[in-house]
Amino acid sequence: MTSDLRRPERTFTIRNLCVEFRVTPRALRFYEDKGLLYPAREGLNRVYNHRDRARLQLILRGKRVGLSLAEIREILDLYDENDGGAAQMAKSLKKFRERILALEAQRDDIDGAIEQLRGGCDRMERQLTQLRPDLLPRAADYDQVLRARLDGVADNAHAE
Amino acid sequence: MTSDLRRPERTFTIRNLCVEFRVTPRALRFYEDKGLLYPAREGLNRVYNHRDRARLQLILRGKRVGLSLAEIREILDLYDENDGGAAQMAKSLKKFRERILALEAQRDDIDGAIEQLRGGCDRMERQLTQLRPDLLPRAADYDQVLRARLDGVADNAHAE
DNA sequence: GGCACACTTGACGTTAACGTAAGGGGCATC
DNA sequence: GATGCCCCTTACGTTAACGTCAAGTGTGCC
Structure with missing residues (x-):
């Protein structure tokens, strides 16, 4: 099925x-x-x-x-x-490589942003552990998010 | 200066x-x-x-x-x-974590796209090596792109 | 035949992130 | 004191990627 x-x-x-x-x-x-x-x-x-x-x-x-x-x-x-000749293909190849470089740069940007956010998280976690440890989101909340993502993946599992 | x-x-x-x-x-x-x-x-x-x-x-x-x-x-x-109290901070923390998860997913997407493009590049390179090795973009072209990127970085070096 | 339902095209509306043009103030310089 | 340059605000224009609505077609079913 x-x-x-x-x-x-x-x-x-x-x-x-x-x-x-x-x-x-x-x-x-x-x-x-x-x-x-x-x-x-x-x-x-x-x-x-x-x-x-x-x-x-x-x-x-x-x-x-x-x-x-x-x-x-x-x-x-x-x-x-790209059956339009080898010249076309050479041009395509160049564009592909450019795209790859751009995407790699973008990925580095994302890694930077993630780091930044992680830094913020760390600071807030330290503060909260100090002040109001009861407010710290715990494994339960985190699991929910993960579950949601996994469901999403399952939905599209056959689409991969 | x-x-x-x-x-x-x-x-x-x-x-x-x-x-x-x-x-x-x-x-x-x-x-x-x-x-x-x-x-x-x-x-x-x-x-x-x-x-x-x-x-x-x-x-x-x-x-x-x-x-x-x-x-x-x-x-x-x-x-x-986040001086507006610990409750605010707890909410912020949660949003930060959500953003991190979203960015990580996006990074995976980008990695997938890069792989896809690399596959295309490989196929084209093989074809070209076979048919018209003279059209293969060589180190010279590639260096230009790299140089452009490094220039950009140099421009913003003090901005980091 | 009438109804529901899914599909079609065509056209106008919407949102985000600015671009651009018009009109005006403040300060240096020739 | 006119020119040039940078700054300001207000306001209308623009592009991408659709949303939404209107009006029509075709297909199965009771």
Whole structure:
């Protein structure tokens, strides 16, 4: 039952993908409008195949890491278009490498921000341990957050 | 000469900070409008001190890691406001921890994206080595990018 | 045939984060 | 005293990424 999601011949309605990836139909149509997706049609209705679904995954991940739809489109195009000759591919390669450098810089930024926040946490924890140890959030609260995240992962487990 | 940047009593004009952090005056006034900054005044003119400058650094880093100005403001407020009692601090602590979890998730996303792009690079490199080894970008190009990044770092070296 | 439901297109509305233009004050300098 | 430069406020414009609403089509079901 989870295995027919794997069957490459399986297709998806717009709603299927919306539910699976928690986006709205409007968003998918918008991505299509912008040239990031081009699902087949059955009459008027859109029919998404596995390739479309994979592209959507890339789009959403791209968004999460802060890329604009235009940038994502460019990358997707590069992925596709590279039968247009070796020169094209060389250009794509360069752009990919640039993106990697940018992402690495961004990751360093994030690590810095995390450190900063951790410093703040430490200070506050020390203060609270001193003043009001009863107010210190304990393992119980923390577990809730972790559980929430794990649930989220479970939801999308088959989507990976 | 770089050392008077360190002197805590030193103040800055709006242009000083704009040049140093490569933002526009409009942006600084906008942040003030939104309550993220509140520099002193000398007549009508804004006068920024070291605390304002530090806040600006945090704002810009927050932006780079994808936080909205509203979220950044919330964090900054939490940093300040924590003389408002231990209860407040406990709430701040919780929010800080949430932010940390979110940032860690985002970093994992970025790592995933980097891996994906690296995979694409590898495939393209193999293809090119096969077909047109002359088109392979070489150390020279790569160094340029690195140099650009190092220059950027050097520009902001005293800002760290 | 009438109803519900999912899909479609088209068009206007919305929010965040500024950009930009208009109009004006303060101070140095030629 | 006119020019130039930096600062100010007010206010309207802009872009991205959708949200929302209107109006229409097609499909199954009772």
